[in-house]
Amino acid sequence: MSKQIFTKNANVEKLEPYKRRSALLPRLQEVQKQKGYISDNDMQDIADEFDIHPVEVYSVVSFYSFLTNKKHGKNIIRVSTCASSKCAGSDNVVKAFEQSLGIKAGECTKDGEFSFEKTSCLGMCDVSPAILVNDTLVGPVNPEEVEAIIKACKEGGVLPNAYTTKATKRDGKIIFSKVEAYVGLKKALDCGFDAVIKEISESNMRGRGGAGFTTGLKWKLAAEKQSDVKFVICNADEGEPGTFKDRVLLVEYAQTLFEGMVIAGYAIGATEGILYLRGEYGAFKPALEDMLEKMRQENALGNNIFGKEFNFDIKIHLGSGAYICGEETALIESLEGSRGEPRNRPPFPVNTGYNGHPTVVNNVETLIAVVHIIAKGASCFKEIGTPNSSGTKIISVSGDCKKPGVYEIEFGTSIVDILSMVGADDTKAVQVGGASGTCITKDEFKRKIAFEDLSTGGSIMIFNKTRNMLDIADNFLAFFAEESCGQCTPCREGIPVLQERLKMIQENNCDEDEFKDLFSLTETMADASKCGLGQTAPKALCDIIEKFNNEYTLLKDKKEKEIYG
Numbered sequence: 001m002s003k004q005i006f007t008k009n010a011n012v013e014k015l016e017p018y019k020r021r022s023a024l025l026p027r028l029q030e031v032q033k034q035k036g037y038i039s040d041n042d043m044q045d046i047a048d049e050f051d052i053h054p055v056e057v058y059s060v061v062s063f064y065s066f067l068t069n070k071k072h073g074k075n076i077i078r079v080s081t082c083a084s085s086k087c088a089g090s091d092n093v094v095k096a097f098e099q100s101l102g103i104k105a106g107e108c109t110k111d112g113e114f115s116f117e118k119t120s121c122l123g124m125c126d127v128s129p130a131i132l133v134n135d136t137l138v139g140p141v142n143p144e145e146v147e148a149i150i151k152a153c154k155e156g157g158v159l160p161n162a163y164t165t166k167a168t169k170r171d172g173k174i175i176f177s178k179v180e181a182y183v184g185l186k187k188a189l190d191c192g193f194d195a196v197i198k199e200i201s202e203s204n205m206r207g208r209g210g211a212g213f214t215t216g217l218k219w220k221l222a223a224e225k226q227s228d229v230k231f232v233i234c235n236a237d238e239g240e241p242g243t244f245k246d247r248v249l250l251v252e253y254a255q256t257l258f259e260g261m262v263i264a265g266y267a268i269g270a271t272e273g274i275l276y277l278r279g280e281y282g283a284f285k286p287a288l289e290d291m292l293e294k295m296r297q298e299n300a301l302g303n304n305i306f307g308k309e310f311n312f313d314i315k316i317h318l319g320s321g322a323y324i325c326g327e328e329t330a331l332i333e334s335l336e337g338s339r340g341e342p343r344n345r346p347p348f349p350v351n352t353g354y355n356g357h358p359t360v361v362n363n364v365e366t367l368i369a370v371v372h373i374i375a376k377g378a379s380c381f382k383e384i385g386t387p388n389s390s391g392t393k394i395i396s397v398s399g400d401c402k403k404p405g406v407y408e409i410e411f412g413t414s415i416v417d418i419l420s421m422v423g424a425d426d427t428k429a430v431q432v433g434g435a436s437g438t439c440i441t442k443d444e445f446k447r448k449i450a451f452e453d454l455s456t457g458g459s460i461m462i463f464n465k466t467r468n469m470l471d472i473a474d475n476f477l478a479f480f481a482e483e484s485c486g487q488c489t490p491c492r493e494g495i496p497v498l499q500e501r502l503k504m505i506q507e508n509n510c511d512e513d514e515f516k517d518l519f520s521l522t523e524t525m526a527d528a529s530k531c532g533l534g535q536t537a538p539k540a541l542c543d544i545i546e547k548f549n550n551e552y553t554l555l556k557d558k559k560e561k562e563i564y565g
């Protein structure tokens, strides 16, 4: 193989060893962007630069879908094929691209101009079918616009319906979370870090990223841990199918979010914050950097913030296309320059997090809500919602409805009210919490969004009478099969078996014993998988085959199978 042109990054050598390793992913992203791929020789050179074995570099490159050691086309077009995108017609968009480019998904055109891929949810379900053209999110895409998109790529023109930080078209309402700039931060700095943690604890605020851990307790544990170095990480890896509320918050509420990170840093005694931004939202990075710079100018970041003896700054780290990096320990592994494989817990990040230091990881929405709590008071926050679920929840609604979008609702709002708000008719099923969430039927629509009833990181996917629920389950399983990190057996081996069994059910070729086996496998996966992905991957399938048993027929026994199978 001929030697590729490679420019050594002299700055890397100057970094301390642990910081150097954290610089690996940004370095690989740089080479990927410059050359379109990372060749074997590049990997060898980068290994030399970082003083690690080339196999380690390869293991990182092969983990992330945005990094590749095979030549890509000059332009990469990725079409989202999540369940909501499919409802909106993504299959027709795929067909139109395949026809226009003369290639199948996963291939590259002969002239090297285009690579075309199917991908999981792009966080654009409110404007789906959506695509990612190089770094630009585009949606909705009409099959008739495909030629114009290809032309714009070739000629450097404007992409129709590009979603940018300057021109955002969306439906929905966010009212409650609006707070005047720096009111919360100044109040926090005035009242002292103990009082901040007390206020957050009194508000009963629970994390909005999905797991619902109490924010005040998380901060208290990190604050109590003795260490000169601590970190605040904002989890903006939003990858759960049907979730796009963090995208809107990042574009419209960046200042409040960063303010929340500073408050968290002050409360726990950290001086550094990191925003882990999903790779698909890379186009938002320049605007976010500008906001950070503005806040530095205004002394809301940097040294002696607002005249207090408190220094804090924030940097942005871009992900590289791996859903599992949303899991907080996988995210930390990724930040440390490794494959994003979840860790065993304990130890928890509040004790041993980023580079071994105490670390608080919070969702985008959590950090925005925190500013609201400090600015307006815990009691004001607790007045809204239910006794066990204080405040509001920002939800992403997609699928079969007239007004998909990002809405802020009070905890305790019922599904039936949400369906009426977004103009959903003939709804057969609602998937709450994304592919890893709960699927409910019509007779459960009075259930409420709350930690004690239907808990969700934000995703609400609506399916009407025309949808085949087994196809939806199949779509979710394909997502998990693609995104499992493969580290533990129940998840790695279990998901393909679930897919196989589901196919048998779809083909009316599953007998009752095989059906029972499937449930016993799902229990094993829930019990023995290392992280939330493997533990929750079978959930939607179980819900769907239990609740929609009128959509398939089981063979009575093996004998029947032998005769008719």
Ligand SMILES: Cc1cc2nc3c(=O)[nH]c(=O)nc-3n(C[C@H](O)[C@H](O)[C@H](O)COP(=O)(O)O)c2cc1C
Residues within 6 Å of the ligand: 206, 207, 208, 209, 210, 211, 212, 213, 235, 236, 237, 238, 239, 240, 323, 324, 325, 326, 327, 328, 329, 361, 362, 363, 364, 366, 367, 531, 532, 533
């Ligand atoms: C597979 C998986 C994916 C996750 N993805 C996200 C995500 O995209 N964003 C997020 O905030 N939390 C995600 N989480 C939850 C995080 O691990 C963590 O609980 C959360 O970031 C903590 O923030 P919070 O307490 O503010 O909710 C995910 C968890 C799992 C198991």
Ligand code: SF4
Residues within 6 Å of the ligand: 324, 341, 342, 483, 484, 485, 486, 487, 488, 489, 491, 492, 529, 530, 531, 532, 533, 534, 535
């Ligand atoms: S459960 Fe799945 S995603 Fe999680 S660590 Fe195991 S293999 Fe990886």
